[in-house]
Amino acid sequence: xxxxxxxxxxxxxxxxxxxxxxxxxxxxxxxxxxxxxxxxxxxxxxxxxxxxxxxxxxxxxxxxxxxxxxxxxxxxxxxxxxxxxxxxxxxxxxxxxxxxxxxxxxxxxxxxxxxxxxxxxxxxxxxxxxxxxxxxxxxxxxxxxxxxxxxxxxxxxxxxxxxxxxxxxxxxxxxxxxxxxxxxxxxxxxxxxxxxxxxxxxxxxxxxxxxxxxxxxxxxxxxxxxxxxxxxxxxxxxxxxxxxxxxxxxxxxxxxxxxxxxxxxxxxxxxxxxxxxxxxxxxxxxxxxxxxxxxxxxxxxxxxxxxxxxxxxxxxxxxxxxxxxxxxxxxx
Ligand code: SF4
Numbered sequence: 001x002x003x004x005x006x007x008x009x010x011x012x013x014x015x016x017x018x019x020x021x022x023x024x025x026x027x028x029x030x031x032x033x034x035x036x037x038x039x040x041x042x043x044x045x046x047x048x049x050x051x052x053x054x055x056x057x058x059x060x061x062x063x064x065x066x067x068x069x070x071x072x073x074x075x076x077x078x079x080x081x082x083x084x085x086x087x088x089x090x091x092x093x094x095x096x097x098x099x100x101x102x103x104x105x106x107x108x109x110x111x112x113x114x115x116x117x118x119x120x121x122x123x124x125x126x127x128x129x130x131x132x133x134x135x136x137x138x139x140x141x142x143x144x145x146x147x148x149x150x151x152x153x154x155x156x157x158x159x160x161x162x163x164x165x166x167x168x169x170x171x172x173x174x175x176x177x178x179x180x181x182x183x184x185x186x187x188x189x190x191x192x193x194x195x196x197x198x199x200x201x202x203x204x205x206x207x208x209x210x211x212x213x214x215x216x217x218x219x220x221x222x223x224x225x226x227x228x229x230x231x232x233x234x235x236x237x238x239x240x241x242x243x244x245x246x247x248x249x250x251x252x253x254x255x256x257x258x259x260x261x262x263x264x265x266x267x268x269x270x271x272x273x274x275x276x277x278x279x280x281x282x283x284x285x286x287x288x289x290x291x292x293x294x295x296x297x298x299x300x301x302x303x304x305x306x307x308x309x310x311x312x313x314x315x316x317x318x319x320x321x322x323x324x325x326x327x328x329x330x331x332x
Contacts, residue, residue, distance in 0.1 A: 022222050030268075041263075058298065062315070081246065093127065110141040119147045139302060158198040194283050205224065234274045239260045275300070
């Protein structure tokens with residue numbers, strides 16, 4: 001399939017418009033393009049909607065770590081896996097705000113708060129809403145990832161000032177059941193609907209390198225790109241193989257397959273910010289640079305991503321300097 005035929009549904013001839021009718025065959029064909037052609041197309045589309053020198057920077061803080069009732073096979077925080085991650089309590093509001101001030105000083109424009117819950121309880125949601133109000137008052141964009149939400153909970157978070165809610169689809173609908181058994185793909189779609197109904201921006205992506213095939217990576221991108229609205233942020237994570245999780249022995253994904261996933265996400269969701277998320281700690285600078293060329297335009301700053309290591313701000317600043325990249329303003 002050629003590039004022209006991939007976009008055969010298009011009323012406009014060129015790839016780059018926002019579509020919600022991607023077929024699996026079209027996305028598969030993008031994955032199969034010669035690497036230079038895929039990269040060129042991703043970069044061309046990236047430039048239609050973004051300044052290619054800008055990278056949005058977020059910081060992620062685990063406000064409640066470990067002991068999660070869900071059984072996500074990749075996650076060291078699941079109570080189902082013996083990974084040595086201790087179950088902690090929800091952090092105090094002041095401690096979270098101190099971390100948010102430090103993140104802002106380090107250049108972050110968005111502060112994400114993650115809690116290892118199946119879903120938030122009423123009392124905990126009160127505390128998280130107070131955190132959201134406090135972080136917002138510092139002039140940062142706010143983001144939370146707290147598990148499943150119903151519409152009432154989403155509206156409360158919106159009223160507190162929540163800008164983004166993260167809830168990933170993780171993988172293709174077919175592969176999903178081998179990764180998580182304690183909640184369904186449809187549960188995830190229902191939470192995304194509740195978040196959208198509350199007019200909170202959606203951060204939703206997935207994880208690659210979990211033993212899935214290219215068909216599943218294509219299925220994941222189709223599921224994301226055919227949501228009623230494209231997520232404003234699309235995190236693409238590379239599995240961090242944590243000892244004690246069922247995926248600790250997963251085969252290592254070829255870096256080019258990771259870069260291809262970023263490029264296809266960029267082409268399928270042209271106006272979304274694509275985030276190069278977990279897995280950067282073990283990624284070469286060259287691979288990260290290819291990801292930026294493929295259309296990634298967001299990263300997490302900070303030495304830890306919830307419980308797994310991430311490059312420190314100094315390493316990131318040095319890489320951005322080498323590549324001539326600069327932080328995106330919060331308003332963008
Ligand atoms: S990914 Fe989230 S929901 Fe799944 S086990 Fe980890 S903390 Fe729980």
